[in-house]
Amino acid sequence: xxxxxxxxxxxxxxxxxxxxxxxxxxxxxxxxxxxxxxxxxxxxxxxxxxxxxxxxxxxxxxxxxxxxxxxxxxxxxxxxxxxxxxxxxxxxxxxxxxxxxxxxxxxxxxxxxxxxxxxxxxxxxxxxxxxxxxxxxxxxxxxxxxxxxxxxxxxxxxxxxxxxxxxxxxxxxxxxxxxxxxxxxxxxxxxxxxxxxxxxxxxxxxxxxxxxxxxxxxxxxxxxxxxxxxxxxxxxxxxxxxxxxxxxxxxxxxxxxxxxxxxx
Amino acid sequence: xxxxxxxxxxxxxxxxxxxxxxxxxxxxxxxxxxxxxxxxxxxxxxxxxxxxxxxxxxxxxxxxxxxxxxxxxxxxxxxxxxxxxxxxxxxxxxxxxxxxxxxxxxxxxxxxxxxxxxxxxxxxxxxxxxxxxxxxxxxxxxxxxxxxxxxxxxxxxxxxxxxxxxxxxxxxxxxxxxxxxxxxxxxxxxxxxxxxxxxxxxxxxxxxxxxxxxxxxxxxxxxxxxxxxxxxxxxxxxxxxxxxxxxxxxxxxxxxxxxxxxxxxxxxxxxxxxxxxxxxxxxxxxxxxxxxxxxxxxxxxxxxxxxxxxxxxxxxxxxxxxxxxxxxxxxxxxxxxxxxxxxxxxxxxxxxxxxxxxxxxxxxxxxxxxxxxxxxxxxxxxxxxxxxxxxxxxxxxxxxxxxxxxxxxxxxxxxxxxxxxxxxxxxxxxxxxxxxxxxxxxxxxxxxxxxxxxxxxxxxxxxxxxxxxxxxxxxxxx
Numbered sequence: 156x157x158x159x160x161x162x163x164x165x166x167x168x169x170x171x172x173x174x175x176x177x178x179x180x181x182x183x184x185x186x187x188x189x190x191x192x193x194x195x196x197x198x199x200x201x202x203x204x205x206x207x208x209x210x211x212x213x214x215x216x217x218x219x220x221x222x223x224x225x226x227x228x229x230x231x232x233x234x235x236x237x238x239x240x241x242x243x244x245x246x247x248x249x250x251x252x253x254x255x256x257x258x259x260x261x262x263x264x265x266x267x268x269x270x271x272x273x274x275x276x277x278x279x280x281x282x283x284x285x286x287x288x289x290x291x292x293x294x295x296x297x298x299x300x301x302x303x304x305x306x307x308x309x310x311x312x313x314x315x316x317x318x319x320x321x322x323x324x325x326x327x328x329x330x331x332x333x334x335x336x337x338x339x340x341x342x343x344x345x346x347x348x349x350x351x352x353x354x355x356x357x358x359x360x361x362x363x364x365x366x367x368x369x370x371x372x373x374x375x376x377x378x379x380x381x382x383x384x385x386x387x388x389x390x391x392x393x394x395x396x397x398x399x400x401x402x403x404x405x406x407x408x409x410x411x412x413x414x415x416x417x418x419x
Numbered sequence: 420x421x422x423x424x425x426x427x428x429x430x431x432x433x434x435x436x437x438x439x440x441x442x443x444x445x446x447x448x449x450x451x452x453x454x455x456x457x458x459x460x461x462x463x464x465x466x467x468x469x470x471x472x473x474x475x476x477x478x479x480x481x482x483x484x485x486x487x488x489x490x491x492x493x494x495x496x497x498x499x500x501x502x503x504x505x506x507x508x509x510x511x512x513x514x515x516x517x518x519x520x521x522x523x524x525x526x527x528x529x530x531x532x533x534x535x536x537x538x539x540x541x542x543x544x545x546x547x548x549x550x551x552x553x554x555x556x557x558x559x560x561x562x563x564x565x566x567x568x569x570x571x572x573x574x575x576x577x578x579x580x581x582x583x584x585x586x587x588x589x590x591x592x593x594x595x596x597x598x599x600x601x602x603x604x605x606x607x608x609x610x611x612x613x614x615x616x617x618x619x620x621x622x623x624x625x626x627x628x629x630x631x632x633x634x635x636x637x638x639x640x641x642x643x644x645x646x647x648x649x650x651x652x653x654x655x656x657x658x659x660x661x662x663x664x665x666x667x668x669x670x671x672x673x674x675x676x677x678x679x680x681x682x683x684x685x686x687x688x689x690x691x692x693x694x695x696x697x698x699x700x701x702x703x704x705x706x707x708x709x710x711x712x713x714x715x716x717x718x719x720x721x722x723x724x725x726x727x728x729x730x731x732x733x734x735x736x737x738x739x740x741x742x743x744x745x746x747x748x749x750x751x752x753x754x755x756x757x758x759x760x761x762x763x764x765x766x767x768x769x770x771x772x773x774x775x776x777x778x779x780x781x782x783x784x785x786x787x788x789x790x791x792x793x794x795x796x797x798x799x800x801x802x803x804x805x806x807x808x809x810x811x812x813x814x815x816x817x818x819x820x821x822x823x824x825x826x827x828x829x830x831x832x833x834x835x836x837x838x839x840x841x842x843x844x845x846x847x848x849x850x851x852x853x854x855x856x857x858x859x860x861x862x863x864x865x866x867x868x869x870x871x872x873x874x875x876x877x878x879x880x881x882x883x884x885x886x887x888x889x890x891x892x893x894x895x896x897x
Contacts, residue, residue: 211852214844235851244852251849254840255867264863265853272854304867321853 161188164226164329164360165210171220171385172209178219179205181385187329190357194371194396195364197382198404203364204248206382207333210362211245212238226328240272242359244327246318248334252306258317259301262287266324290323294350311338319350330354331362336370348373368400381407445502451475454602457502461571461605466582470591474601477592484595488787488819489727489756491700499665501603501636560618565649566611567622570638573609580611584642588671588708588735596667596702596729600636604669607638612647612678621877623652639670643678645711650681652880666725667702676711676738681719683876685884688724693782695754698726705732706762709741709770717744718761719875721884723891726755731789733762736770736798743772746872748884750865750891751784751816760790760821765798765831774805777869780816781892787819794831801831809839810868812861812892840868862889 165187172180179202187193197203209216210223212235223230230238253261259280266287267277278286284301291300294316306314315335322330332351336344351374355361363374371379371393379395380387381404389395389407398406445456454475458468483494560567566577573581591601612618643649666688672680682705691698701724707716718732728751734743745761763772778786788807809818820837842864850860866873866885873881 211848213848235848236854236856239852239854247849247852251846253846253850253864253867255870256863261850261853261863264859265850265855268856268859269854325853 161190161357163187163224164189165230166224167221168224169221170206170209170218170223172205172216172218174205174216179216179385180209182221183382183385183387185380185387187360187362189328189360191378192355192361192363192374192376194376194379194393195362195382195387196366196379196396196399199366201382202385203382204333205385207245207331207362207364210238210329210331211235211243239325240269242326242328244322244325244330246315246322246330246332246335248337248364250306250309250314250318252304252309254304254307256305257301258303258305259284259287261305262301262321262324265321269325287320287324290320293323293353294320295346296320312340312343315339315343315347316350319347319354323350323354326354326359328359329362330359331364333364334366335363336365336367344370345373368396371396383407444500447500448497449475449499449501449603453501457603457605460502461574463574464578467574470586471602474591474598475603478595478598478602481592481595481598487729487758487789488785488821489729489758491727491756494665494700496599502605560620560622563616563619564613565616565618566609568609570604570607570609570640573611573640577609577611580642581609581640584640584671584673585638586671588673588706589669589704594704597669597704600638600667600669600704604636604638607640607668609639610641610649610651612641612643612649614644615646616644617647618649621650621652635664635666635668637668639668640673641671641680641682642673643675643680643714645676645678647675648679648681650877651683652877653682653684653686664698665700665702668704670703670705670732672705672707672716674707674709674711674714674716674738674741677713678711679715679717680707681717682707682732683880684718684720684722685876685880685887686720686722686724686728687887689726690724690751690755691726691753693753695726695783698755699724700727701725701730702727703730705730706735707733707743708735709738709743709767711738711741712767713740714738715742715744717742717746717875719744719746719872720748720759721869721872721876721887722747722749722757722759723887725757728755728757728759730759731761731791733764734772735764735766736772736801737766738770739767740769740771741767742770744875745772745774745776745790746875747776748779748869748872748888749777749786749788750779750888751781751786752891753782753784755782755784757785758787758789760788762791763793763803765792765794765801765803767797768799769801770798771802772804774803774807775871776805776807777872778807778809778818779812779865779868779888779892780809780818781812783815785817785819787821789821789823791823791825792833792835794826794828794833796827798828799830801828803831803833805833805835807835807837808868809837810865811839811841812865858889861892865889865892 163186167183167185170180170183171178183206195203218231263283270277296316306317335347376393379391379393381389454471458471589597592598610622641651672682674680688699688701709716716734722728732745736743743763749757749759751757761774774790776788778788780786790805792803794801807820811818818839822835824833826833846864847857847860865888873884876884
């Protein structure tokens with residue numbers, strides 16, 4: 156585990172959240188500093204994706220307890236679009252299709268909206284075209300991506316690459332990747348990982364949500380957290396993911412029992 | 420439904436104001452005397468009076484249709500005034516002489532007539548209530564032999580044309596509302612494109628209902644001679660009233676050999692308030708006859724207004740190889756009801772038709788697509804493709820599709836596709852997560868949904884339609 160004294164980007168304290176009166180998150184604590192990559196692992200239903208959606212401000216989830224500090228602001232005070240404008244980015248597990256809307260139009264609107272809010276320069280369609288094509292090279296995307304409707308008829312791999320393209324355009328401070336590896340073949344996985352590594356720097360941070368170790372071979376985390384039943388039950392370095400891969404999630408329980416047994 | 424989605428639905432009508440122009444209003448009620456009065460006021464020839472009277476006799480035997488998927492209280496046809504006209508003033512030689520109040524009305528609408536005409540190169544034939552007030556560009560069109568004037572003028576100046584074609588596509592007894600229109604129509608547009616002439620500009624009419632409680636019954640007739648082509652634009656707005664106003668127009672198009680008529684409508688009449696009070700009842704009969712070989716009739720409509728829309732712009736494909744097209748966007752909100760679609764009647768050989776219908780329902784509104792594709796025994800190798808897509812905004816609106824297909828020739832090929840989708844929280848959240856607020860998100864999603872239809876509109880109309888749709892569905896999202 157790296158010892159990092161960089162500024163804290165995200166501080167989650169005892170976060171509880173519910174959907175339709177069912178509590179999903181039951182006390183999450185997490186501190187993310189700039190320059191860090193955190194992986195969150197866990198079985199289906201452990202609350203990983205819910206955590207990602209709550210960070211991004213999904214309206215269906217209600218925070219019932221705890222706090223989220225982001226860059227010295229109360230993140231919970233911000234709407235979803237304000238969070239995006241402030242640099243919180245969620246790469247969706249299932250990117251949404253918007254029929255009839257050209258990808259280029261969507262990307263430019265998102266880019267210019269965020270640029271304007273950050274007091275930066277907006278681009279006209281021609282300038283944007285040049286700009287986005289450069290970014291697309293990074294992800295080995297064909298130019299016809301721009302003319303197709305947003306995510307409509309995209310393969311799983313194309314959708315995920317489109318997500319990372321958006322991340323490249325919006326330059327988030329905190330990038331949250333929700334199972335970006337699912338549905339990707341190994342070649343696509345490498346392209347996506349290369350893109351993410353390229354975007355990662357000492358000023359931003361990334362949270363990777365994943366089931367599998369294989370993504371972490373390509374994007375190496377500083378921390379691995381294991382979630383279960385709405386809590387982070389174990390935190391370790393990148394080797395924790397390898398142990399999980401080898402022993403399975405049950406191993407943590409046994410391991411914990413041993414730990415608990417040893418301490419009594 | 421989220422607060423954001425609910426707020427999207429609350430949008431006051433922008434064009435709600437009444438212009439104070441002196442009007443002559445006929446006494447309420449409908450009988451032979453009323454019809455004779457209208458005919459006399461308009462100094463009409465006897466054949467036209469007889470046309471009206473025949474229609475009235477047919478109308479008396481008919482009953483108001485209620486098979487459509489809309490609900491409305493019984494209309495008292497005797498409580499309506501059937502004629503309203505600005506009191507006659509001196510003949511207008513130029514735009515400068517037009518009542519400034521009228522010009523201000525157009526300015527309030529955001530489409531100052533002279534500017535619009537000049538900037539967009541569009542000749543505008545203005546219908547203000549029931550009588551044409553000003554016609555522009557007439558001379559320019561006359562140079563190539565195009566007649567573009569009010570139908571009243573045409574009756575006096577080109578009686579042979581009007582007499583030959585009026586009622587030839589929509590017969591006087593076609594349906595209840597067409598019969599009513601044929602009996603009492605007061606004005607409308609007439610357009611004649613002579614042989615081989617491509618109309619050099621889009622022709623445009625701004626319809627407007629102004630006098631409270633006066634039903635408006637326009638009559639439009641467009642004829643494209645052999646090899647002629649024309650693009651005609653109809654835009655509609657109406658001021659805000661609490662009582663329902665009846666509107667029953669008839670539009671007839673005739674395309675001869677190799678002729679091409681494109682008819683585009685953006686309709687934004689008052690839809691009633693958010694509780695369903697007031698609004699226009701829009702019962703329209705629009706039909707195009709593709710009479711000649713290789714002729715084409717194309718309807719494009721963007722229907723955003725009216726409390727009730729009952730409208731099926733249709734194509735009779737009589738000429739061999741003729742083409743019929745129908746592109747439609749119908750948006751309903753609050754308590755609006757729309758039952759709209761088309762009829763494609765294939766009679767000639769190798770006739771082809773395309774139907775693209777997009778329905779968007781928000782609030783507590785209901786939108787229905789109703790379409791008929793009929794392939795007659797004579798229509799060898801006829802082809803039809805229909806696509807009907809519905810989009811629901813929120814969870815209290817309804818969308819319905821009623822396709823009727825009658826095929827009597829086994830060489831025909833008919834395809835029908837339909838889909839229903841919903842603007843979901845997920846789409847809005849996705850766009851919000853990219854920094855885009857709900858207003859812009861809905862606008863983008865809806866305009867994307869309607870793209871195939873908007874592409875058919877002339878440029879300036881497409882821009883207007885895009886804005887109108889955004890305006891219709893967005894407001895103060897917070």
